[in-house]
Amino acid sequence: MTDDAHAEAALRVKIxxxxxxxxxxxxxxxxxWTTGALAYAGGPLVAVADAHAQEVLCTLHGHxxxxxxxxxxxxxxxxxxxLLSGASDGLLLAHVQTRASTSPWHTxxxxxxxxxxxxxxxxxxxxxxxxxxxxxxxxxVATTGxxxxxxxxxxxxxxxxxxxxxxxxxxxxPRHTCECLRFASVGAVPAVLLAGCVDGAxxxxxxRDETSLSCCAAIRGHEDSVRSIxxxxxxxxxxxxxxxxxxxxxxxxxxxxxxxxxxxRVWRLCEGDVASGAAAAAALxxxxxxxxxxxxxFHVPEQGSNATSAREHS
Numbered sequence: 001m002t003d004d005a006h007a008e009a010a011l012r013v014k015i016x017x018x019x020x021x022x023x024x025x026x027x028x029x030x031x032x033w034t035t036g037a038l039a040y041a042g043g044p045l046v047a048v049a050d051a052h053a054q055e056v057l058c059t060l061h062g063h064x065x066x067x068x069x070x071x072x073x074x075x076x077x078x079x080x081x082x083l084l085s086g087a088s089d090g091l092l093l094a095h096v097q098t099r100a101s102t103s104p105w106h107t108x109x110x111x112x113x114x115x116x117x118x119x120x121x122x123x124x125x126x127x128x129x130x131x132x133x134x135x136x137x138x139x140x141v142a143t144t145g146x147x148x149x150x151x152x153x154x155x156x157x158x159x160x161x162x163x164x165x166x167x168x169x170x171x172x173x174p175r176h177t178c179e180c181l182r183f184a185s186v187g188a189v190p191a192v193l194l195a196g197c198v199d200g201a202x203x204x205x206x207x208r209d210e211t212s213l214s215c216c217a218a219i220r221g222h223e224d225s226v227r228s229i230x231x232x233x234x235x236x237x238x239x240x241x242x243x244x245x246x247x248x249x250x251x252x253x254x255x256x257x258x259x260x261x262x263x264x265r266v267w268r269l270c271e272g273d274v275a276s277g278a279a280a281a282a283a284l285x286x287x288x289x290x291x292x293x294x295x296x297x298f299h300v301p302e303q304g305s306n307a308t309s310a311r312e313h314s
Contacts, residue, residue, distance in 0.1 A: 023042040023043070025068070028227045029068060029071070030067065030068065037049070038050075039072065041068070041070055044087065045061060046085050060083070060105060061107070062093045062095075064089045065088035067085050068122075069085070069123045071084045076135075079127055080158060080159045082127060082159055083097075085123070086120025088119035088144075091112055092120055093107055093109060096160060098158065106159075108161070111141065118144055121143065121144060122179060123142075133156075134155065134156060140183065147172070148171075150170075150207075153165060168210070169212055170215065172195075177197060178195040179198060180226060180229050182255075185253075196259075199225075200226060200261070201219060202229065202267070219269075223263075225259060226258070229255060230256050231255050254267070254268055
């Protein structure tokens with residue numbers, strides 16, 4: 001389809017206003033959408049609205065300063081809905097939708113930052129099933145103190161009680177402050193965290209040990225701050241021929257990033273086993289990951305190439 005045909009097709013799109021809200025906080029992460037519900041921040045409060053009915057369903061309390069980010073947690077279908085909120089007061093709250101008619105929302109404090117004046121500017125999270133009826137969760141926040149904090153948390157089956165199991169921290173360089181966060185799972189690495197930064201790079205963070213995160217890749221291409229990231233995980237196609245050995249199982253993540261440079265870029269991150277090449281092993285060594293970390297390195301294919309011809313970013 002030509003550019004003119006694309007433009008003509010775009011003009012035929014019908015756009016309708018579903019909801020008009022006032023008093024919203026003027027920050028990038030202050031609204032998030034899930035099926036049937038829109039959450040947005042206004043001052044120290046979080047509102048949950050039904051956009052189709054054009055009405056606010058409830059207002060959630062708990063913060064004492066401006067809420068900078070809200071995020072619906074990705075969770076199994078049978079799990080309760082969980083909404084995360086982070087604010088300038090340093091509190092990370094989980095608002096859990098319950099089945100009780102008298103009190104349909106329950107609020108938990110997941111984390112309180114201890115740095116003086118340190119606030120939360122970005123958040124992401126995902127819930128997964130565990131044994132014994134419990135749910136596990138990974139939650140990450142970016143802070144005004146240039147830190148990224150990732151929590152491993154367990155929830156009861158109704159998500160009304162939680163317990164933090166581990167906390168890992170990454171401290172960014174002064175010009176690498178994180179603006180947005182997004183979890184992704186690539187192959188055998190269960191919790192990769194993508195961080196969009198003010199220098200235009202997307203940094204790939206992974207657990208280094210029990211207390212810290214390490215930057216194992218920096219994906220460059222944007223010319224200004226990366227403000228939003230979304231991902232889609234897909235099985236990696238098997239490009240091997242019958243004459244060559246079958247490659248190890250791998251997955252790839254398609255990443256869409258939006259930046260202050262007015263560009264949306266799409267990337268494809270592939271998992272590679274460091275045992276398969278000395279160059280990959282050297283890249284992992286340069287990243288500073290210890291021998292106890294998952295032995296994987298990430299690749300970003302060159303423009304116009306397939307996933308077998310990749311440029312390493314470390």
